[in-house]
Amino acid sequence: MACSSGVASANSILVAIRTAFERASETLRAPAQFAFVFVSGDSLSEKTSEILDLWQDISGGIPFFGGSAESVVGTRIEIEGGCAASIMLVNEMDALPRTYDLECIKTPDGPSVMGLTDQLLSELQGGLMVVACPVSFSVELLASALEYEKSSPRDDVVPILGGYCSSQDWQSPSIMFCGNRILARGAAVLTLPQNWKWQTIISQGCRPIGEPLVITQMDDQAIVSLGGKPAMKQLRELYEKLPTQEQEMVSNSLMVGRAISEYSETFSHGEFLIRAVQGIDPSNQGLIVTDRFQVGQTIRFHVRDAAAATADLQHLLGVFSNSEDSPTGALLFTCNGRGSRMFDVDNHDATTIDSYLPNLPLTGIFAAGEFGPIANQNLVHGFTAILHLLKKEADGDQPV
Secondary structure (H helix, E strand, C coil), rough: EEEEEEEECCCCHHHHHHHHHHHHHHCCCCCCCCCEEEEEEHHHHHHHHHHHHHHHHHHCCCCCEEECCCEEEEEEEECCCCEEECCCCCCCCCCEEEEEEEEEEEECCEEEEEECCHHHHHHHHHCCEEEEEECCCCHHHHHHHHHHHCCCCCCCCCEEEEEEEECCCCCCCCEEEEECECCCCCCCCCCCCCCCCEEEEEEEEEEEEECCCEEEECCCCCCEEEEEEEEHHHHHHHHCCCCCHHHHHHHEEEEEEEECCCCCCCCCCCCEEEEEEEEEEECCCCCEECCCCCCEEEEEEECCHHHHHHHHHHHHHHHHCCCCCCCCCEEEECCCHHHHHHHCCCHHHHHHHHHHHCCCCCEEEEEEEEEECCCEEEECCCEEEEEEEEEEEECCCCCC
């Protein structure tokens, strides 16, 4: 196999990394050339020198890419909380992936992304894999910068893939692995060599309720009016029509989906960018959402639903498994609102993937926001499981 993966938990992050590396190495035919590395645990930013020294010792210093999170994912397993490492090793590469670091800075003209060199911009045809600090980096700003760099407005967007780091206490600094360095801010980004490609599956964890509605009044981040009626009145009318089980879902897990494309004819499942409803603004009785919406946009109420999330992931994996594509490995960025916070079974996303793609080398994290394009738009998702499948092109194939 060109890829192999290993995962381990331990009391020490150094022991976890060493053990995960050894397990990943067991089934690799030849020495690894590159590694995807994800870690979880306390005070990781204080151990970067030790991690780099260990990596040099166990791997010979091969380049690595990845970052830290509250929980990590491996083949058939999700280790939630605690100290753990998940590693996927890659070989059989004629050329190595390239890694770059990006930063968001303030300039007199506004915020800007630093690090978009000419060399990086020349390598974007396969998309950009990004692991970013949610505090110091904006993927939306990166998407705008890449849009500005397009040679023609009609060109397709450069896919931005990956996710934001997360932490177990929401305060610990993130770390990102970038080639032969560990970053404490910004983003680590990766481009694949020309004979490799990503194929992305985006599975949402919510389902729609009610009919699509147009926003007719906003006040900052509060949706005040929908379809010419007060937003709370629209929500109450919908609530009264729902069965008891769905009413409970609305009370506990109400979401709002913003239509990804206003030109859609259906506004059905999968066509909305999901955002949480944080509460009610007492000054205007508007619904406070975790994003900037605009008057004229189409929204639809959603609820978090484990059964619908399972069915959606199974459907998408079933479609892919029946295709002729054979991935060599995969990266999973699943929302930190999934796992045991959403499902009644352990290792839900990892075992579901394995049931359709048996023994596929897998690594990844529980992210604080997942990146993936829909309808030619780069989006930061919530409550999704986004699987990036890594495939080596056969001779004569063209990368996409």
